[in-house]
Amino acid sequence: MxxxxxxxxxxxxxxxxxxxxxxxxxxxxxxxxxxxxxxxxxxxxxxxxxxxxxxxxxxxxxxxxxxxxxxxxxxxxxxxxxxxxxxxxxxxxxxxxxxxxxxxxxxxxxxxxxxxxxxxxxxxxADAAGLAESRFGAGVDKAGTVLTITLGTGIGSALVHDGVLIPNLELGSLEFWGGSMAEKKASAAAREREDLDWQVYAKERLQPYLTHVERLFSPDLVIIGGGISKRPDDFMPYLSLRAPIVTADMTNNAGIIGAALFASEASASN
Structure with a gap:
C-alpha cells in the first residue's frame, strides 16, 4: 500500500x-x-x-x-x-x-x-507509546508539551513537545519517598504488591508523584497509560493537576503503533 x-x-x-x-x-x-x-x-x-x-x-x-x-x-x-x-x-x-x-x-x-x-x-x-498517543490518541492535535506516564510493572514516561519526541526521560527512576525509585512505590505493580485499594493508591502514591513530575516539566497535557488506563473510574476521580489529565486511548497497541511511526519518520528523514 x-x-x-x-x-x-x-x-x-x-x-x-x-x-x-x-x-x-x-x-x-x-x-x-x-x-x-x-x-x-x-x-x-x-x-x-x-x-x-x-x-x-x-x-x-x-x-x-x-x-x-x-x-x-x-x-x-x-x-x-x-x-x-x-x-x-x-x-x-x-x-x-x-x-x-x-x-x-x-x-x-x-x-x-x-x-x-x-x-x-x-x-x-514508553517513548513509543507516548509518540503514538500524541499523534493518534489522547494527545492528538494538542500543542505544547504532552507527557505520557505508563503504569505497569514499572513506570514509563515519554515527553513530546509540538510533535517532537524527547527520548529516554525515565521518570520512573526519580528518587522519591526517602530515596526509593518512584516506580517501586507508584507503579501498578506496587499497588498490587502492597494490596492498596484504588483510592489510597491514587491519593497517596500517584497524586504526589504526578504533582512532582508536573512541577519539573510543566506539561500542557498528562496522559496516563499502561494497563490501569482500562480502569479510569477506579483512580482518575482522585487525581488533580494544573494540566488536564486523561487516560490513554490506544492501550495495548500503542507500542506497536509508536514503533512503526518512529521507523517511518526515520525513513522519511533519510
Missing part, C-alpha cells in the same frame, strides 16, 4: 515486553489522512526464557516473518520499528531495570538488523 507520493504507508511495529512480544502492520497514511491503525490483527509470541538478545532476536524474526507473509505486508525496504523496555541511545541498550541484564551494552539496532536482514529502528517502549 502506498500514499499519493508513491511511498509505502504501512510499516511493521514490534513491541517487546516482559511476558510477550507482539507485532503488527500499521497503516500510517491513506491519501492525505493519517490513521495510526493496525492493518489486520496483532501477532504475539511469549517472551522467551531466558530473554537473552539472541533468543529475543529469534522471536522477533518469527513475528516479522509472519507479518511479511500477509497479502498486504509493507515493502521489505521499509525499516521495522521495535520498542524495547530499556534506555536506547543511538541504538545501544544502556539499562536493564525490567529486562535480562545481558542486554546492557548490546547494539540493539544492529542485532535486529542483522537477524532480520533489513533496516531496524529501535526506541524505548
Amino acid at each position: 502506498a500514499d499519493s507520493s508513491g511511498k509505502s504507508s504501512t510499516y511493521i511495529g514490534i513491541d517487546i515486553g516482559g511476558t510477550g512480544i507482539k507485532g503488527g502492520i500499521v497503516r500510517l497514511k491513506s491519501g492525505h489522512d493519517t490513521n495510526g491503525e493496525l492493518h489486520g490483527s496483532r501477532f504475539r509470541i511469549p517472551t522467551p526464557r531466558p530473554a537473552t538478545p539472541e533468543h529475543v532476536a529469534d522471536t522477533v524474526a518469527e513475528i516479522v516473518a509472519e507479518l511479511d507473509s500477509r497479502p498486504k505486508a509493507p515493502q521489505s525496504s521499509n525499516p521495522v520499528g521495535i520498542c524495547f523496555p530499556a534506555v536506547i541511545h543511538h541504538g545501544i541498550c544502556l539499562s536493564a531495570n525490567n529486562i535480562d541484564p545481558s542486554w546492557v551494552g548490546a547494539e540493539v539496532a544492529d542485532l535486529f538488523s542483522a537477524r532480520l536482514e533489513r533496516e531496524v529502528r529501535v526506541l524505548n517502549d
Whole structure:
C-alpha cells in the first residue's frame, strides 16, 4: 500500500515486553489522512526464557516473518520499528531495570538488523507509546508539551513537545519517598504488591508523584497509560493537576503503533 507520493504507508511495529512480544502492520497514511491503525490483527509470541538478545532476536524474526507473509505486508525496504523496555541511545541498550541484564551494552539496532536482514529502528517502549498517543490518541492535535506516564510493572514516561519526541526521560527512576525509585512505590505493580485499594493508591502514591513530575516539566497535557488506563473510574476521580489529565486511548497497541511511526519518520528523514 502506498500514499499519493508513491511511498509505502504501512510499516511493521514490534513491541517487546516482559511476558510477550507482539507485532503488527500499521497503516500510517491513506491519501492525505493519517490513521495510526493496525492493518489486520496483532501477532504475539511469549517472551522467551531466558530473554537473552539472541533468543529475543529469534522471536522477533518469527513475528516479522509472519507479518511479511500477509497479502498486504509493507515493502521489505521499509525499516521495522521495535520498542524495547530499556534506555536506547543511538541504538545501544544502556539499562536493564525490567529486562535480562545481558542486554546492557548490546547494539540493539544492529542485532535486529542483522537477524532480520533489513533496516531496524529501535526506541524505548514508553517513548513509543507516548509518540503514538500524541499523534493518534489522547494527545492528538494538542500543542505544547504532552507527557505520557505508563503504569505497569514499572513506570514509563515519554515527553513530546509540538510533535517532537524527547527520548529516554525515565521518570520512573526519580528518587522519591526517602530515596526509593518512584516506580517501586507508584507503579501498578506496587499497588498490587502492597494490596492498596484504588483510592489510597491514587491519593497517596500517584497524586504526589504526578504533582512532582508536573512541577519539573510543566506539561500542557498528562496522559496516563499502561494497563490501569482500562480502569479510569477506579483512580482518575482522585487525581488533580494544573494540566488536564486523561487516560490513554490506544492501550495495548500503542507500542506497536509508536514503533512503526518512529521507523517511518526515520525513513522519511533519510
